[in-house]
Amino acid sequence: MQSNTEYKPEWIREDFIDFIAEKFDSIWAWKRIKAEISGVKVLSSDFIQLRLRPNQNFKVQDYQAGQSILLTVLIGGVRHQRSYSIVDISDQGQIAVAVKKQGAVSNALTALQAGDVVEISQPQGGFVLKPSAQARLLLASGSGITAIYALLAAHLRQSRQPIDLIYFTRDGAYAAEIQALAAQYPHFKFHLINTLQQKLHADAALLAQRVPDFKSRDCYACGASAMMQRIQQLYAQLDLTEQLHTEYFQIPADENLESQPVKFLRAQREFQAKSNLLESAELAGLKPAHGCRMGICNACSCTKVQGSVKNMLTGEIDSRNNAQIKLCISQAISPVVINL
Numbered sequence: 598m599q600s601n602t603e604y605k606p607e608w609i610r611e612d613f614i615d616f617i618a619e620k621f622d623s624i625w626a627w628k629r630i631k632a633e634i635s636g637v638k639v640l641s642s643d644f645i646q647l648r649l650r651p652n653q654n655f656k657v658q659d660y661q662a663g664q665s666i667l668l669t670v671l672i673g674g675v676r677h678q679r680s681y682s683i684v685d686i687s688d689q690g691q692i693a694v695a696v697k698k699q700g701a702v703s704n705a706l707t708a709l710q711a712g713d714v715v716e717i718s719q720p721q722g723g724f725v726l727k728p729s730a731q732a733r734l735l736l737a738s739g740s741g742i743t744a745i746y747a748l749l750a751a752h753l754r755q756s757r758q759p760i761d762l763i764y765f766t767r768d769g770a771y772a773a774e775i776q777a778l779a780a781q782y783p784h785f786k787f788h789l790i791n792t793l794q795q796k797l798h799a800d801a802a803l804l805a806q807r808v809p810d811f812k813s814r815d816c817y818a819c820g821a822s823a824m825m826q827r828i829q830q831l832y833a834q835l836d837l838t839e840q841l842h843t844e845y846f847q848i849p850a851d852e853n854l855e856s857q858p859v860k861f862l863r864a865q866r867e868f869q870a871k872s873n874l875l876e877s878a879e880l881a882g883l884k885p886a887h888g889c890r891m892g893i894c895n896a897c898s899c900t901k902v903q904g905s906v907k908n909m910l911t912g913e914i915d916s917r918n919n920a921q922i923k924l925c926i927s928q929a930i931s932p933v934v935i936n937l
């Protein structure tokens with residue numbers, strides 16, 4: 598009987614097929630999803646929109662508004678991935694994402710030009726509209742507008758229920774497009790707050806003033822950590838967390854937690870972790886597998902052998918032995934051992 602661990606040679610090598618195909622069509626690939634930059638639009642001095650023409654492997658039919666894709670770029674020969682919300686997908690199947698210049702990966706992406714080719718993932722993530730006959734409230738700040746804009750467009754296509762968007766912004770990215778939607782759809786109200794001119798926050802007073810019935814609405818929020826933490830606290834105080842749906846684009850660190858020793862068992866390395874475990878491991882020179890860095894893609898999932906971690910998105914504490922965790926959204930609250 599043959600063992601199923603027996604070495605089986607690959608008769609057809611995927612990378613060889615892709616290498617040959619690339620000579621004829623820059624984005625054709627056997628299994629991978631490659632996409633050509635088909636347009637670049639400047640949204641503000643440090644924010645651009647890329648249009649991507651994906652190859653036949655991208656499952657556009659699986660996309661739901663609010664989801665994101667991972668974009669892969671090579672920097673100094675090393676593959677880096679980041680997650681970007683899909684702003685929209687055109688009738689021709691072209692994907693729009695917006696990229697803010699912040700950090701090496703985003704800087705590399707903002708330097709891309711029409712005709713360049715990148716690798717992307719399938720659409721992913723659960724920040725999508727939940728079926729509901731209720732009115733909705735959308736909250737966005739900064740780059741969070743990209744996912745929120747997609748949700749807004751989906752709501753306007755599907756529902757006649759009232760929807761309000763409160764958008765905190767310095768640069769007004771997508772504000773003109775959203776104003777045009779507000780003019781077109783009477784059941785949509787747009788509250789644009791220029792944070793350079795007004796020092797307003799997403800607190801109970803502001804929500805009650807702008808959207809008096811906000812407590813009876815489903816709320817979707819995506820933005821900077823300060824806004825997200827404020828909104829999560831408010832909904833927890835009001836006992837309305839069931840109605841709140843959030844997407845972070847920056848994983849907040851709990852500054853009040855002390856740094857903890859973390860051991861990667863198989864690598865036989867130990868380091869101090871002060872922020873999420875992925876970032877702390879990287880600071881210590883380790884290179885755990887990762888993708889989105891936002892708790893969406895599962896690429897950084899691993900087994901926590903022992904110790905307690907806090908899920909930075911939900912606040913839940915996990916003290917179980919041999920439990921699956923995602924490094925990118927976990928912060929140690931005791932010494933931790935990881936099977937990596």
Ligand code: FES
Pocket residue numbers: 886887888889890891892893894895896897898923924925926
């Ligand atoms: S890197 Fe995607 S879930 Fe952690």
